[in-house]
Amino acid sequence: MLLSTLVAGLKGKLIGDNDTKDIYIENICYDSRKVLKDSLFVCIEGYHSDGHQFAMDAVNKGASALIVEKELDVPCVQIKADNSRAALAYVSSIFYNKPSDKLKMIGVTGTNGKTTITHMLKSIIDKKEATGLIGTVGIQIGDDDYLPVNNTSPESLEFQHTLDKMVKAGINTVVSEVSSHGLEEHRVDYCDFDVAVFANLSQDHLDFHKNMESYFNSKAKLFNKLKDKNSCSVINIDDQYGSRLVNIVTSNVITYALEDRTAHVVGAITERNKQGTQFTVSFQKQNIAINLPMTGDFNVSNALAACAVALSLGYDLHSIKRGLEDLKQIPGRLEKIDLGQKFSIYIDFAHTPDGLEKVLSNLSRIKENNLITVFGCPGNSDVEKRPIMAKIAQRYSDKVIVTMDNPKYEDPEEIVADIVKGFEKNIYETITDREKAIMFTLEKAKANDIVLLAGKGHENYQLIKGEKIPYSDKEVVYKFFAKGWKSEVASE
Numbered sequence: 001m002l003l004s005t006l007v008a009g010l011k012g013k014l015i016g017d018n019d020t021k022d023i024y025i026e027n028i029c030y031d032s033r034k035v036l037k038d039s040l041f042v043c044i045e046g047y048h049s050d051g052h053q054f055a056m057d058a059v060n061k062g063a064s065a066l067i068v069e070k071e072l073d074v075p076c077v078q079i080k081a082d083n084s085r086a087a088l089a090y091v092s093s094i095f096y097n098k099p100s101d102k103l104k105m106i107g108v109t110g111t112n113g114k115t116t117i118t119h120m121l122k123s124i125i126d127k128k129e130a131t132g133l134i135g136t137v138g139i140q141i142g143d144d145d146y147l148p149v150n151n152t153s154p155e156s157l158e159f160q161h162t163l164d165k166m167v168k169a170g171i172n173t174v175v176s177e178v179s180s181h182g183l184e185e186h187r188v189d190y191c192d193f194d195v196a197v198f199a200n201l202s203q204d205h206l207d208f209h210k211n212m213e214s215y216f217n218s219k220a221k222l223f224n225k226l227k228d229k230n231s232c233s234v235i236n237i238d239d240q241y242g243s244r245l246v247n248i249v250t251s252n253v254i255t256y257a258l259e260d261r262t263a264h265v266v267g268a269i270t271e272r273n274k275q276g277t278q279f280t281v282s283f284q285k286q287n288i289a290i291n292l293p294m295t296g297d298f299n300v301s302n303a304l305a306a307c308a309v310a311l312s313l314g315y316d317l318h319s320i321k322r323g324l325e326d327l328k329q330i331p332g333r334l335e336k337i338d339l340g341q342k343f344s345i346y347i348d349f350a351h352t353p354d355g356l357e358k359v360l361s362n363l364s365r366i367k368e369n370n371l372i373t374v375f376g377c378p379g380n381s382d383v384e385k386r387p388i389m390a391k392i393a394q395r396y397s398d399k400v401i402v403t404m405d406n407p408k409y410e411d412p413e414e415i416v417a418d419i420v421k422g423f424e425k426n427i428y429e430t431i432t433d434r435e436k437a438i439m440f441t442l443e444k445a446k447a448n449d450i451v452l453l454a455g456k457g458h459e460n461y462q463l464i465k466g467e468k469i470p471y472s473d474k475e476v477v478y479k480f481f482a483k484g485w486k487s488e489v490a491s492e
């Protein structure tokens with residue numbers, strides 16, 4: 001594509017008197033290590049390094065034009081933009097012919113539940129047509145295996161490229177998680193959504209957003225990205241931030257709730273057991289009973305979000321029921337591991353105070369003997385949540401093993417020490433090595449206990465000192481029972 005076509009609508013300024021008309025752009029790049037001949041290299045000032053410093057390197061590798069935020073002394077055509085990440089999103093959408101215009105786009109945001117809701121929606125929509133999925137566990141095009149992702153919301157170049165691949169594969173509808181980081185960092189700019197979902201907001205990522213108000217404002221940005229007057233916002237009004245959002249959005253709104261009976265889509269739980277949860281959904285005087293193959297009231301709330309989206313797309317309650325009842329296990333989301341042992345093992349991605357509280361309160365409701373929790377907290381983020389999560393673990397568990405969970409550049413022993421400050425009862429042990437912590441727990445577990453391995457969910461790595469070390473809770477459990485296991489989750 002010609003550079004002039006690519007940047008025609010970009011709010012930017014051509015530096016110098018170069019003519020952009022004859023420059024042919026073969027691909028776009030924001031990482032100098034991946035630059036090829038005839039690339040447009042977008043210089044991004046990041047959190048760790050400044051892409052502008054690699055501009056000369058990119059030119060040496062064949063970049064034929066640069067998008068910059070500051071003018072560089074480099075012999076190459078430069079276009080100066082106010083924000084490189086936003087400019088990257090713009091040129092990527094043009095390069096891939098605005099793929100979101102050709103797709104029905106559903107974006108799901110919220111602190112917890114995005115992965116679950118998107119998988120539930122895929123299960124409903126797949127019954128009618130092949131669906132695309134983008135999120136934490138990976139990218140899925142129809143029935144294909146997960147493709148690996150670096151981020152829940154991939155950088156705009158990968159996001160637009162993925163949408164283009166989905167268009168070419170004949171996908172009509174895409175369900176995508178949209179993180180607050182993604183919204184702040186312009187990763188989903190120039191992508192218009194038909195339906196936007198708000199699931200909930202609770203304490204997380206405050207190292208990045210600083211306070212709950214700015215975290216909420218980041219999430220709310222999704223609701224300014226709706227396509228047209230037929231677009232719809234689906235909002236959980238059991239959540240206080242959801243109730244606020246309803247008064248701000250300008251689109252059509254469908255609300256859902258388990259508690260608030262004034263919502264358009266209302267759920268009522270009728271039975272809970274280790275296999276799943278039975279509930280009824282009411283919408284416009286129609287009711288249907290659904291057997292959700294997932295434990296946890298919060299998963300009923302997630303299912304109501306999926307119901308509301310599907311109803312907004314014109315699905316009837318019977319097709320929604322079929323999709324939800326056929327839901328396959330979502331990797332690492334209250335995943336029950338049954339290898340013939342006499343106690344229950346759940347692997348779950350709960351890594352926020354609210355997530356842990358929800359999971360433990362639900363498991364404590366179905367426990368027959370002890371509830372044993374293994375968890376840790378990640379390094380280099382949200383230090384204040386560490387003792388809070390200990391208090392929550394202590395409230396519901398009979399025994400807690402505190403361990404490591406992606407320590408990144410911090411000393412894992414110090415993270416564990418921060419966590420244990422939250423305990424008031426002596427019901428915990430610390431075993432920093434996560435594999436040893438799980439082995440110890442499984443060895444001690446008795447008949448009818450529930451063991452919760454929280455925090456890592458589907459992840460197949462530990463982030464330690466800049467390295468991604470292969471590691472999986474599920475593999476450790478299989479190893480304990482001396483059974484082989486192969487990951488279903490994409491690894492890079």
Ligand SMILES: CC(=O)N[C@H]1[C@@H](OP(=O)(O)OP(=O)(O)OC[C@H]2O[C@@H](n3ccc(=O)[nH]c3=O)[C@H](O)[C@@H]2O)O[C@H](CO)[C@@H](O)[C@@H]1O[C@H](C)C(=O)N[C@@H](C)C(=O)N[C@H](CCC(=O)O)C(=O)O
Nearest residue numbers: 030031032044046047048049051054151152153155179181
């Ligand atoms: C804090 C944050 O959001 N970081 C994101 C950011 O990276 P960064 O700004 O640190 O990048 P950097 O290393 O400083 O590099 C700056 C620029 O220089 C370039 N560079 C760098 C080195 C070099 O040799 N050559 C070169 O060109 C880089 O390609 C980049 O363009 O931009 C990258 C590219 O898009 C992201 O992958 C990266 O996400 C990191 C991995 C991350 O951990 N992000 C988390 C916080 C995040 O975004 N999480 C949310 C989910 C949250 C949730 O709901 O739980 C998500 O959507 O994933």
Ligand SMILES: Nc1ncnc2c1ncn2[C@@H]1O[C@H](COP(=O)(O)OP(=O)(O)OP(=O)(O)O)[C@@H](O)[C@H]1O
Nearest residue numbers: 111112113114115116136298348349350355358359
């Ligand atoms: N509606 C909910 N409310 C509170 N906690 C939830 C909810 N849904 C899921 N959780 C908890 O949060 C964990 C993560 O769920 P899920 O992956 O669906 O959320 P997410 O928003 O995609 O998270 P992330 O973006 O961090 O991957 C689950 O394993 C569960 O413990």
